Amino acid sequence: MDPLRVVASAVVPPLCAACGRACRPEAVLCTRCGRRLASAEPLLGMGPPGLDRVWSSAAHEGVARDLVAALKFRRLLPVAALMAERIHWLAPANMLGGAIVPVPPAPLRTRRRGFDPTGELAGALAELLDAPLEPCLSRRGGARQVGRRRAERITHPPRIRARCEAPRSALLVDDVLTTGATLTACAQALRAAGAVRVVAVTFARRL
Ligand SMILES: [Zn+2]
Numbered sequence: 001m002d003p004l005r006v007v008a009s010a011v012v013p014p015l016c017a018a019c020g021r022a023c024r025p026e027a028v029l030c031t032r033c034g035r036r037l038a039s040a041e042p043l044l045g046m047g048p049p050g051l052d053r054v055w056s057s058a059a060h061e062g063v064a065r066d067l068v069a070a071l072k073f074r075r076l077l078p079v080a081a082l083m084a085e086r087i088h089w090l091a092p093a094n095m096l097g098g099a100i101v102p103v104p105p106a107p108l109r110t111r112r113r114g115f116d117p118t119g120e121l122a123g124a125l126a127e128l129l130d131a132p133l134e135p136c137l138s139r140r141g142g143a144r145q146v147g148r149r150r151a152e153r154i155t156h157p158p159r160i161r162a163r164c165e166a167p168r169s170a171l172l173v174d175d176v177l178t179t180g181a182t183l184t185a186c187a188q189a190l191r192a193a194g195a196v197r198v199v200a201v202t203f204a205r206r207l
Contacts, residue, residue: 017079018066028082029063037063042090043205048180050187051198055095056177056205057086064204068175071117080117083175083203084124091201098169098197099132100125103186104139104160121203122173131171136164136193137186160185162193172200 016023016030018037023030029037040058047054058064071079088096102122119135126133140159158181170190172183177200187198 017070017074017076017082018063028076028078029067033063033066037067037086040064044092047177047200048184048187050184050191051172051200053095054177054180054183054200054202055091056202057083057090058204060176060204060206068204071120071175075115075117077120080120080124083121084128087125087201087203088128095199095201096129096131096171098171098199099134099167100129101137101167101170101172101186101190102133102135103172103174103182104135104137106139106158118173118175121175125173125201132167134167134170136162136166137189138163157181157185160189162189164193166190166193166195168195169197170195170199172198174200174202175204177202177205 014023014025014027015021016033017028018033019030021030021032027034037058040062042058043056045054060068067079067083070076071083100122102116102119105116105118122135123133125131137160140161160182166189172186172190174183177183183200187195187200190198
């Protein structure tokens with residue numbers, strides 16, 4: 001640890017990204033939240049239309065939900081690394097093949113925040129898996145999924161297209177799976193651009 005960080009952590013102890021309590025230096029979560037996350041059950045299923053399979057590391061509740069918010073709204077980058085580690089450790093090996101394709105953010109959102117949480121998660125996972133990262137999808141328009149009602153999200157799927165040739169085997173990555181409309185739109189764009197196998201992993205899944 002560099003000396004400045006030692007001094008900083010002596011003055012202000014690091015805080016748990018989920019509950020905000022003090023925790024060990026270098027830790028993202030306190031012991032209690034770490035244990036809670038460890039006991040969360042992963043979810044595997046056929047997933048929304050267009051996907052061969054979808055796996056999520058936890059339900060979108062408790063510590064998992066707090067971490068999603070910490071990455072999205074507080075831009076805590078170590079959280080992306082922790083999410084990627086959990087996916088790496090727990091996802092079935094046959095889910096983790098192929099090139100990693102991040103689910104693209106809505107252009108307006110990235111511009112406003114200057115930060116793409118899903119891109120960070122996908123990048124961290126690609127590094128852990130030593131897999132190619134192919135951000136070949138883009139989203140048109142500023143349509144936002146968050147804040148819309150579930151029915152609206154299903155009837156107005158995001159407009160997603162491939163900017164270049166898609167990998168034959170694609171592993172879509174997103175922080176949260178909500179209705180699946182976004183993943184379906186991504187899978188359709190990937191298949192139209194040449195993908196044969198499309199699976200997805202997400203850190204959390206709204207039930
Ligand atoms: Zn905590």
